[in-house]
Amino acid sequence: MPVSKATSIANSNIAAIKYWGNRDHTLRLPVTGSLSMNLDGLPTRTTVAFDPSLTADVVVLGGDIQSPESSKRVSDHLDRVRARAGIKTFARVDSQNNFPAGTGIASSASGFAALTLAACTAAGLALSERDLSILARQGSGSASRSIPTGFVEWQMGANSDGSDSFAFSIAAPDHWALADCIAIVSHTHKEVGSTGGHALAHTSPLQPARIDDTPRRLHACREALLARNFPAFAEIVEEDSTIMHAIMMTSRPPLYYWLPPTLAIMEAVRKWRAEGLPACFTIDAGPNVHVITFAEHMAEVSNRLRAISGVQNVLTARPGGGATLIHE
Numbered sequence: 001m002p003v004s005k006a007t008s009i010a011n012s013n014i015a016a017i018k019y020w021g022n023r024d025h026t027l028r029l030p031v032t033g034s035l036s037m038n039l040d041g042l043p044t045r046t047t048v049a050f051d052p053s054l055t056a057d058v059v060v061l062g063g064d065i066q067s068p069e070s071s072k073r074v075s076d077h078l079d080r081v082r083a084r085a086g087i088k089t090f091a092r093v094d095s096q097n098n099f100p101a102g103t104g105i106a107s108s109a110s111g112f113a114a115l116t117l118a119a120c121t122a123a124g125l126a127l128s129e130r131d132l133s134i135l136a137r138q139g140s141g142s143a144s145r146s147i148p149t150g151f152v153e154w155q156m157g158a159n160s161d162g163s164d165s166f167a168f169s170i171a172a173p174d175h176w177a178l179a180d181c182i183a184i185v186s187h188t189h190k191e192v193g194s195t196g197g198h199a200l201a202h203t204s205p206l207q208p209a210r211i212d213d214t215p216r217r218l219h220a221c222r223e224a225l226l227a228r229n230f231p232a233f234a235e236i237v238e239e240d241s242t243i244m245h246a247i248m249m250t251s252r253p254p255l256y257y258w259l260p261p262t263l264a265i266m267e268a269v270r271k272w273r274a275e276g277l278p279a280c281f282t283i284d285a286g287p288n289v290h291v292i293t294f295a296e297h298m299a300e301v302s303n304r305l306r307a308i309s310g311v312q313n314v315l316t317a318r319p320g321g322g323a324t325l326i327h328e
C-alpha cells in the first residue's frame with residue numbers, strides 16, 4: 001500500500017443539554033441524550049497518513065511529537081478505523097487546534113471528529129454521516145456531535161452495541177443567529193477531565209433523578225431551539241448545566257470545577273437577562289463560562305465579560321458546520 005493521506009477539519013461544540021455519565025464506558029454509550037451547537041471558528045485540523053514504512057503510529061499535536069502514553073487514545077481510535085478497513089498500516093497524525101487546550105473547551109470533540117473523518121478517508125472507507133458519528137463517539141462522546149452540521153442532537157440509543165447511539169443535525173447553522181462568548185477564567189489543565197468525570201457520575205445519589213428528568217429537558221430545549229424562543233432556551237440551558245454540576249459536586253470523590261469568577265459570571269449573566277439583554281450561561285468540565293447570546297449582542301456581551309474581575313480572555317464563535325474534508 002502506498003502512503004494514503006487525508007485532511008479534515010471539525011469544529012468544537014457546546015452542549016445545551018449535557019452528556020455526563022456512560023452506561024458503557026468502552027463504547028461510550030451515554031446514560032442520556034444531549035444537544036449541542038457546533039462552534040464556528042474553534043476547529044481542529046487533522047491530517048492522517050497511513051504509511052507502510054512506519055513501525056508505530058506517530059502523533060503530532062500542535063507541532064509536538066507525543067509520547068506513546070499520550071498517543072494511546074489516538075492510536076486506539078486508529079485501531080478502530082484499521083479494524084473496520086481491514087488494514088494494519090501505522091499512521092502519522094498531525095493535528096492543530098486554533099484554541100487553547102485544557103481550558104474546558106471541548107477540544108476532544110473537534111479532535112476526535114476530525115481524526116475520524118481524516119482516518120476513515122485515508123483508509124479508503126466511505127462511511128455515512130451516521131456511521132462516522134458512531135465511530136467518533138467511541139473516541140470521545142462529544143465528538144459524535146461535531147460530525148453533523150449546525151445544531152445537533154445525540155440520541156442515546158437502546159442497543160448494547162451502540163449501533164443506534166449517534167448524532168444528527170436538527171437545524172442548520174443559519175437557523176438561529178446565536179453566538180457563544182467563552183469567558184476564560186483559567187488556562188490551567190483540569191485535574192479530572194471528562195473521561196474521569198463520566199466514570200464518577202453514577203456515584204452521585206442525584207444522578208438517577210437527573211437521568212429520569214433528561215427527556216423533559218431535551219424536549220424543552222429542542223422545542224425552544226426550533227421555535228427560536230430565547231427566554232425558554234435560556235432557562236433550560238442554565239438549568240441543565242447546573243444539574244450536571246450538582247452531579248459533579250456530589251460525586252464521590254466530588255468534582256468542583258467552578259472558581260470564584262465562574263460564579264461571578266453566572267450571577268452577572270442572570271442579572272443582564274433580567275434587565276433585558278438576551279444571554280444565558282452554560283459550563284462544561286472546567287471553570288470557564290460559555291455565554292450564549294444573539295450575534296448582534298456578541299460585542300456587548302464580550303465587553304461586559306472582560307470587565308468582570310478574573311476574566312482573562314473572551315473567545316467568540318457562531319453556529320458552525322460539521323466535519324469536512326480538505327482537498328489539498
Ligand code: DP6
Binds near residue numbers: 106108194198283285
Ligand atoms: C461536560 O466528550 O469530553 O463537556 O467521551 O470521555 O471524551 P469523553 O468525554 P467528553 O465529555 C463532554 C462532557 C461535557 C458535556 C458535553 O459536552 O455534553
